Amino acid sequence: MATIQNKVVEPVTDELALVQAAKRGDDSAFEELVRRYDRNVFRIAQHITQNREDAEDVVQEAFLKAYGNLAQFQEQSKFYTWLVRIAVNEALMKLRRRRPERMVSLDEEIKTEDDSLPREIADWSPNPEQQYTQSELREILSKTIQGLPPGFRTVFVLRDVEGLSTEETASALDLSVPAVKSRLLRARLQLRERLGRYFQRRDVGNGKPNGDEKSGDGNQ
């Protein structure tokens, strides 16, 4: 089975040159950095906040903060990773403001390892996404990822959607590499299980309905 290839944000060939020019006060260089990464920051922000207006605010605040603190940026790390770190913090702050009743942090949701063991093992249709229109599919994906705890979906989005390496994800989130790997596994497995309700093979013909919501009986 082939492994997953990364959608990396490379090449970063002249990123450092842009950052250095921006540090010297060249605003067009900074604008180029905005142009380069605004889509990524917006996607990350909306994944975390699950709110369009908040995501717009996060994009503005993250870039403004990056601009204001550019002098502090250490050039041994990638600008993009540094920017993501700022954006994630801004997004989490938004989320906390909206859900003050529930403390939101990347350190919560530490449970036992067992809760990530797959309970639903049903196979999917060959091209499950083609059963739905683009907008239906987006709705499904959006609803499904919303159900994940913020700490899980943040790791999933940075690593799997944005293509940051495990080390970059760890650095952007101030987590250890093992912590990123453990959350990533659980995030992937939870998403897989939830998507299964929509994508399960439906031609089994054993008379059993698919999508039985009671998936709580561990069978491992």
Place this chain on the structure above:
Amino acid sequence: MKCSEFLHELTNYLEGALDESTKVELENHLSWCHNCYVVCDTTKKTIEIYRDSQLYELPDDLRTRLRSAIMVKCQQHKKRGPQST
């Protein structure tokens, strides 16, 4: 390799980060354990579907508006001097 061990190695496997002997062991496990095969395959599909989904794309008009707003605020920040942001 047991199913729990497979699960433990799944992330590294999908990243192509396993050493050769563990990879062979894991693929051997997948060749006879249907459940783990399905979990591996559908997990991979989950990642691919999200990666290809174009979920939360930034529309062009909003993008232009946001970029202008950012640059205006940056100018204001510059005029005010490097205070806290």
